[in-house]
Amino acid sequence: MHQMIKWTAVGTIDDIPRQGARCVKAGDTKVAVFRTADDRIFALEDRCPHKNGPLSQGIVHAGRVTCPLHNWVISLETGRAEGADEGQTNSYPVKIEDQTIYVALGAI
Amino acid sequence: MQHSLQTPRERLVVVGNGMAGIRTLEDLLAKAPGRYDITVFGAEPHPNYNRIMLSPVLAGEKTFDQIVLNGLDWYEANGITLLTGDRVESIDRVQRTVTAMSGRAVAYDKLLIATGSNPFVIPVPGATLPGVVGFRDLADVDAMLEAAARGGRAVVIGGGLLGLEAANGLKVKGMDVTVVHLMDTLMERQLDRSAGTLLQRELERRGIAVLTGADTAEIVGDGRVTGVRLKDGQVLPADLVVMAVGIRPNLALGKAAGLACGRGIQVDDAMVTSDPAILAVGECVEHRGQTYGLVAPLFEMARVAADRLAGGTEAAYTGSVTSTKLKVTGVDVFSAGDFSGGKDCEDITFRDAARGVYKRVVLKGNRILGAVLYGDTRDGGWYFQMLKDGQDVAAIRDTLVFGQGYQGGGAASPGAALAALPDSAEICGCNGVCKGTIVTAITEKGLTSLDEVRAHTKASASCGSCTGQVEQLLALTLGDGYQAQTGPKPMCKCTDRTHDEARRAIAMLELKSIPDVMQALEWTTPDGCASCRPALNYYLMCAWPGEYKDDSRSRFVNERMHANIQKDGTYSVVPRMWGGLTTSAELRAIADVVDKFAIPTVKVTGGQRIDLFGVKKEDLPAVWADLNAAGMVSGHAYAKGLRTVKTCVGSEWCRFGTQDSTALGVKLERLTWGSWTPHKVKLAVSGCPRNCAEATIKDLGVVCVDSGYELHVGGNGGMHVRACDLLVKVDTEEEVLEYTGAFMQLYREEARYLERTAPWLERVGLAYLKQRLVDDPKGRTSLNARFLFSQSFSQDDPWAERASGATDRHEFSLLAEVG
Ligand code: SRM
Ligand SMILES: Cc1cc2nc3c(=O)[nH]c(=O)nc-3n(C[C@H](O)[C@H](O)[C@H](O)COP(=O)(O)OP(=O)(O)OC[C@H]3O[C@@H](n4cnc5c(N)ncnc54)[C@H](O)[C@@H]3O)c2cc1C
Ligand code: SF4
Ligand code: FES
Numbered sequence: 001m002h003q004m005i006k007w008t009a010v011g012t013i014d015d016i017p018r019q020g021a022r023c024v025k026a027g028d029t030k031v032a033v034f035r036t037a038d039d040r041i042f043a044l045e046d047r048c049p050h051k052n053g054p055l056s057q058g059i060v061h062a063g064r065v066t067c068p069l070h071n072w073v074i075s076l077e078t079g080r081a082e083g084a085d086e087g088q089t090n091s092y093p094v095k096i097e098d099q100t101i102y103v104a105l106g107a108i
Numbered sequence: 109m110q111h112s113l114q115t116p117r118e119r120l121v122v123v124g125n126g127m128a129g130i131r132t133l134e135d136l137l138a139k140a141p142g143r144y145d146i147t148v149f150g151a152e153p154h155p156n157y158n159r160i161m162l163s164p165v166l167a168g169e170k171t172f173d174q175i176v177l178n179g180l181d182w183y184e185a186n187g188i189t190l191l192t193g194d195r196v197e198s199i200d201r202v203q204r205t206v207t208a209m210s211g212r213a214v215a216y217d218k219l220l221i222a223t224g225s226n227p228f229v230i231p232v233p234g235a236t237l238p239g240v241v242g243f244r245d246l247a248d249v250d251a252m253l254e255a256a257a258r259g260g261r262a263v264v265i266g267g268g269l270l271g272l273e274a275a276n277g278l279k280v281k282g283m284d285v286t287v288v289h290l291m292d293t294l295m296e297r298q299l300d301r302s303a304g305t306l307l308q309r310e311l312e313r314r315g316i317a318v319l320t321g322a323d324t325a326e327i328v329g330d331g332r333v334t335g336v337r338l339k340d341g342q343v344l345p346a347d348l349v350v351m352a353v354g355i356r357p358n359l360a361l362g363k364a365a366g367l368a369c370g371r372g373i374q375v376d377d378a379m380v381t382s383d384p385a386i387l388a389v390g391e392c393v394e395h396r397g398q399t400y401g402l403v404a405p406l407f408e409m410a411r412v413a414a415d416r417l418a419g420g421t422e423a424a425y426t427g428s429v430t431s432t433k434l435k436v437t438g439v440d441v442f443s444a445g446d447f448s449g450g451k452d453c454e455d456i457t458f459r460d461a462a463r464g465v466y467k468r469v470v471l472k473g474n475r476i477l478g479a480v481l482y483g484d485t486r487d488g489g490w491y492f493q494m495l496k497d498g499q500d501v502a503a504i505r506d507t508l509v510f511g512q513g514y515q516g517g518g519a520a521s522p523g524a525a526l527a528a529l530p531d532s533a534e535i536c537g538c539n540g541v542c543k544g545t546i547v548t549a550i551t552e553k554g555l556t557s558l559d560e561v562r563a564h565t566k567a568s569a570s571c572g573s574c575t576g577q578v579e580q581l582l583a584l585t586l587g588d589g590y591q592a593q594t595g596p597k598p599m600c601k602c603t604d605r606t607h608d609e610a611r612r613a614i615a616m617l618e619l620k621s622i623p624d625v626m627q628a629l630e631w632t633t634p635d636g637c638a639s640c641r642p643a644l645n646y647y648l649m650c651a652w653p654g655e656y657k658d659d660s661r662s663r664f665v666n667e668r669m670h671a672n673i674q675k676d677g678t679y680s681v682v683p684r685m686w687g688g689l690t691t692s693a694e695l696r697a698i699a700d701v702v703d704k705f706a707i708p709t710v711k712v713t714g715g716q717r718i719d720l721f722g723v724k725k726e727d728l729p730a731v732w733a734d735l736n737a738a739g740m741v742s743g744h745a746y747a748k749g750l751r752t753v754k755t756c757v758g759s760e761w762c763r764f765g766t767q768d769s770t771a772l773g774v775k776l777e778r779l780t781w782g783s784w785t786p787h788k789v790k791l792a793v794s795g796c797p798r799n800c801a802e803a804t805i806k807d808l809g810v811v812c813v814d815s816g817y818e819l820h821v822g823g824n825g826g827m828h829v830r831a832c833d834l835l836v837k838v839d840t841e842e843e844v845l846e847y848t849g850a851f852m853q854l855y856r857e858e859a860r861y862l863e864r865t866a867p868w869l870e871r872v873g874l875a876y877l878k879q880r881l882v883d884d885p886k887g888r889t890s891l892n893a894r895f896l897f898s899q900s901f902s903q904d905d906p907w908a909e910r911a912s913g914a915t916d917r918h919e920f921s922l923l924a925e926v927g
Contacts, residue, residue: 010924018292018301019635019661022923033923037301037635038448054677057665059638062455066638068665068673073638077451105926 007095007102013039014099021056021065026105031092032056033101034076036063041094042076043103049074049087117145120417121206121216123196123361125150127159128390128406129222130178135414137186143418146188147214149206152245153193155180159245160403163435166249166277199365201383218417221362221373221381221388225355225401230265234327240349243274252348256281260347263287263336265324267294269434271352272307275316276436278348286317286344288324288336290353298432298443300634302459302466303482305623310439310464319344357392357399370394377424379413389413395425402430431492433485440481442488445495446470447478458509459630460484462534462574466627467509468634474502487511526580535581536567536574546578550585558582576604576630600639605629607643607860614651622648622659636662643861646748649784650856653898660916666746669919670906671728674721679728681720682745683735684781687755687773687793688716697738701731715752715790717743729920732907741781741905748862749784750791753777754802758795758812767812769795772841776810776848782903783852783895786859786868791848804832807865808851810844813837817844821851821877822869830866833874836882849892850881856895 010024016035023046024031030046032055040063046056053069064073064082073082079091093104120136122129125148133146150156154176161175183190194208199219207213227242229235241251255262256278264275267289279285287294293304294311308318323339327349335345357372368374368382372394379387379395389409391401400406405428415423431444447470458467465483469476469491475498479491490512494501501508531544549555549564561578562568568578583590596606603626605613610629619625622644626636636644641662648656660668671679683698698718702710709721723731732742744751753776756762758769773793780791792803793810803809805825809832811818816839820832835851838844854877859868869877881888909915 008924008926010926015918015923017661017918020918022918022921024923025925027927036448039296040448040450051675052677054673057669057673057677059641059662059664061635061637061641062633063450064637069675071638 005093005104006106008105009100009102011101012099013041013096013101016041016101019060021058021060023056024103024105029105030054030056031103031105033094033103034060034065036060036076040076041096041101043092043094044074044076044079045090045092047089048072049079049081049089050085055089118143118217119215120144120146120218120220121214122146122148122220122222123206124220124222124224124390124392125152125154125156125190125192126222126224126390127156127177127403128224128410129220130156131407131410132220132222132389132413132417133186133188134178135411136417139414139420140418144218146186147216148183148188148190149194149196149208149214150190150192151195152247154246155183155190155192157246160435162243162246162249163273163277165246166252166274167280167437168277169437172246196361199361199386201365201386204385217385219386220413220417221386221392222390223358223361223392225357225391227351228354228356229351230324230353232324232326234329234333235351237327237329237333238331239329239333239347240327240351243270243350243352244355252278252350253281255348256283258347259283261286261345262348262350263344263346264350264352265336266350266352266354267291267318267320268297268352268354269295269432271350272311273435274350274352275311276314276439278350279314279316283348284317285315286319286346287311288322288338288344289318289320290323292320294318294320295434295441295443298480299441299482300447300468300480302468302623302627302634303441303443303480305621306464306466306482306627307434307439307441309624355391355401357394359392362386362388362392370397372399377412377426378416379409379425380416387413387416396427398427400428400430402432404428404430429496431488433488440483440485442481442485443479444488444492445476445478447480453477455634456505456509457632457634459627461628461630467511469509471501471505474500474505476501484511526577527584535577536565541565541567543581546581547585550582556582556586556590575609599643600637602626602633602636602640603629603631607647610644611647611651614647620648620652620656622662638664646784646786646861650898654901667748668916669725669728670742670744670746670910671723672746676722678722678724680745681723681728681731681735682713682717682743683740684743684777685717686777687753687770689755689770689774690718694738694740697735697740701734704734705731707731713745715745716754717752719745726920726922729911729913733911736905736908736911742907744781747784748787749782749789750777750780751788752790753780754790754792754806756793756795756800758793762795764798765795765812766814767795767817769793769801769810769812772810772812772817772844773801775841775845779845779848779899780852783856783899784902785852785856786861787864789852789855789865805829806832807855808832808848816840819844819847819851822865822874824864824866828866830870833869835874835877846888846892847881849895850888851877853891853895853898854880856898857891 016022019037021032021034031043032046034042046054048067050072053067055065057068058065063076066073072085079089081087095102156178158175158177164170194210196206196208198207205213205215227244241248261284262278264271264287267287275285275287293301294307325339326337328335333349335343337343359369359373362373363369373388375388375393375395381388390406409425412423412425429445434441454471456469468480470478476495529543533543535543546567555561568575598604617628619628625644645659645662666672671681705727707720711719713719753773755770755773759765789807791808792801792806794801794803795812803811804820805823809820818837819835821835823832824830
């Protein structure tokens with residue numbers, strides 16, 4: 001079937017602290033929406049590729065998040081584990097209009 | 109249509125006598141002089157002036173006459189009818205006329221709208237009180253100068269370009285100025301956090317107070333402004349309030365005339381609006397979804413509009429990349445392009461703490477995407493040009509960040525700059541050591557290591573921020589003979605500095621924030637990583653009690669949430685049970701919480717208290733509120749801080765007890781709870797040498813004996829079991845308390861982050877602890893005093909703060925729930 005992007009407004013930039021994240025619940029999936037020190041916004045599934053750690057709870061630094069459970073470092077851009085670790089979590093396209101954050105949560 | 113017989117000239121009407129409109133006319137007159145009969149309406153009662161120079165006018169560096177771009181004679185010489193002080197109120201697109209406030213109507217064949225923008229006024233009560241001004245035109249500047257002449261206090265709302273230029277001008281004019289900024293760092297749209305923080309420090313140094321993260325709730329005053337109330341309740345007294353929170357394109361006229369509008373009046377690449385007879389330029393337009401607030405793009409628009417008005421069909425405006433400079437004399441700030449980085453971007457960062465310089469260039473695929481410069485903006489134009497040209501910088505990548513002057517012919521290396529310095533150049537600012545002194549010491553005394561240079565010259569022996577340069581001098585002088593030191597390891601990959609160097613610099617240079625430390629010590633990453641940020645946060649908190657604001661974003665999740673994360677993402681909650689004592693009321697409250705929130709597991713811990721496992725994150729505040737209601741507070745089971753004070757029953761009940769070990773344990777826990785330490789700290793008190801509280805494997809353990817109290821330190825029952833060393837024996841409880849405070853503080857001030865007391869003691873030696881704590885009673889007393897001072901700021905229950913919703917409310921709720 002033809003798939004198309006559906007943008008969902010999830011809140012504004014100011015709802016998320018810098019170097020922090022907050023979650024969006026979309027059905028059974030939890031999506032972590034991150035805001036970096038320089039105000040970039042990224043969305044990843046809130047599940048570490050290692051053992052499903054909640055990435056939203058990690059320390060955010062230089063476009064990455066360090067998982068709170070066993071310190072894997074995950075790229076916010078790609079959802080891929082960095083360094084020697086291997087694995088990737090789902091990432092979602094994000095767009096900002098005015099201050100509102102839209103996430104493409106999935107195909108419909 | 110009417111045409112005059114001799115000169116059938118088309119009529120051009122310009123609405124807006126500002127920078128974009130008049131620039132368009134200048135370009136048009138150059139291309140097609142005499143083509144139009146031109147009439148200009150200007151709402152302001154002045155000829156066209158250089159708006160961006162209003163800041164120097166406010167600061168007293170320029171007069172109004174000096175910033176006039178085109179005087180009345182220019183309009184006259186070009187046959188332009190100028191109607192100042194007359195605002196155009198409507199456009200009749202069918203009749204093709206505009207009508208102004210005065211009732212005057214003028215017909216057009218072509219209309220150019222250049223109405224600029226309006227300052228945005230935040231919709232809070234009191235926003236229209238007399239004494240509240242924007243910063244947009246000469247009238248605003250006059251109002252500010254008038255207020256400044258009376259002295260008093262000014263509050264500037266908005267820490268962007270305009271707000272800061274206003275603040276600086278008012279300060280120069282003698283007012284007490286406070287800048288109130290909603291975001292955490294100044295000029296956040298143009299500057300990254302590092303540069304924003306440097307800027308803030310500089311303004312503060314000039315006596316301008318800066319409040320970040322401050323949201324305005326109300327402008328207060330009775331008939332005239334008297335202050336600004338913030339959302340946190342604080343009221344800032346003010347005689348003048350400048351609102352500089354942003355601008356909104358002035359599209360009212362276009363909108364009322366039915367032109368297509370978004371955030372601005374929409375134009376195509378020819379600067380033509382949805383009506384082919386009407387063009388628009390400047391801040392009032394929206395082009396390809398963008399609006400602009402700087403002159404460079406407006407001038408590009410003006411060129412295109414002029415070409416089209418002159419009959420051209422080619423010229424097209426395709427959007428602009430912009431760069432910004434702050435016009436505050438002596439503060440050099442430059443920003444261009446997109447410096448936020450992103451996929452496949454590389455950051456090149458350069459920090460020269462001695463000169464107060466910070467540079468960051470963002471590259472993508474060998475092309476410059478953005479740049480932020482602070483302190484030295486000489487190369488701003490160079491980077492900006494390469495950015496706009498999309499120039500491939502692969503060949504100069506390694507030296508790019510050093511600037512244009514550095515791109516000599518041959519292969520330059522960072523060391524070359526140092527080699528080129530004269531002998532008299534100062535390397536170590538703290539101890540005033542010049543390059544020549546260091547090089548001479550290296551050659552004449554045969555020095556081969558950093559430590560030797562430190563010992564002989566004192567260079568790099570204080571704050572350590574010149575360590576890199578001293579090492580380079582060693583390398584330059586000794587050539588291949590120099591082997592970089594393999595001493596204590598750097599904190600992490602973000603820096604070459606060791607933990608001790610960072611701490612020393614924090615104290616010596618009075619660094620008071622994480623970005624300050626990163627700047628002073630030339631961090632190589634923009635905002636550190638998960639290892640250095642928590643460490644720096646701790647060092648700063650320890651160094652500046654009461655002053656440093658904890659950075660929760662630099663804390664591991666458990667310390668941020670004040671609960672321990674579990675493998676399934678739920679949390680565990682451990683209330684404090686002072687000295688292991690509890691009551692039926694506490695136990696009942698715990699039982700009730702367990703039932704109410706269906707908490708799956710309840711366990712007695714190895715630390716003599718009760719752990720509730722599997723609490724959902726969103727339930728935490730309510731669980732805490734219920735426990736608080738029964739008088740219980742956070743057990744800090746998550747903290748690099750005081751965990752537990754384990755006790756035995758002691759002389760109250762036990763037939764062997766020599767002292768009241770339980771009560772002493774409670775006193776020790778009351779003394780030490782809430783403290784932040786390099787790693788966790790556990791205490792214990794046993795009532796006799798049978799030692800049922802296992803006091804001799806604790807960080808500090810007290811073993812009571814008939815004649816007093818033995819204090820044991822540096823024990824650990826964890827991964828590497830280590831029995832304590834006996835520090836001292838004392839006679840009274842008071843002494844136990846003083847020694848404990850002093851020991852805690854020495855550990856806090858001198859151990860490295862994540863170093864527990866056992867490895868710390870092994871590193872520095874028991875003799876050292878005895879020297880500091882036992883042999884030096886004065887030193888002990890002052891250590892204890894510093895501990896108590898620090899404790900006066902840290903003994904607030906973090907649960908209560910969060911349960912009340914006052915702190916970190918966003919942590920406990922979803923951003924959104926969809927689908
Ligand atoms: C709950 C508890 C086990 C229990 O069910 O009894 C426990 C649980 C954890 N311990 Fe422990 N330790 C507990 C008593 C101990 C003890 C015994 C004691 O305190 O008397 C020790 C050995 C004594 C000591 O520390 O010297 C102990 C040595 C450790 C260590 C090793 C520390 C070391 O320096 O070697 C770690 C790892 C660490 O901290 O890096 C650790 C780490 C942990 C962590 C925090 C692991 C983690 O990072 O998630 C566990 C958190 C559980 C949670 O979510 O609450 N736990 N842990 C005990 C809580 C005590 C309390 O009331 O606060
Ligand atoms: C204090 C200050 C400092 C600045 N510093 C810089 C800087 O350093 N660098 C930079 O690039 N930019 C700076 N700017 C921004 C720059 O000045 C603007 O981008 C530029 O002036 C916009 O030009 P414009 O023609 O669109 O609007 P304006 O210059 O504002 O001109 C619009 C004119 O139209 C008039 N008008 C509006 N409606 C009507 C109407 N209905 N009828 C008749 N007339 C009307 C207005 O009164 C105004 O005179 C600064 C701005 C200010 C206020
Ligand atoms: S010993 Fe401590 S860290 Fe290990 S499983 Fe038990 S509670 Fe967890
Ligand atoms: S679950 Fe993320 S590192 Fe283990």
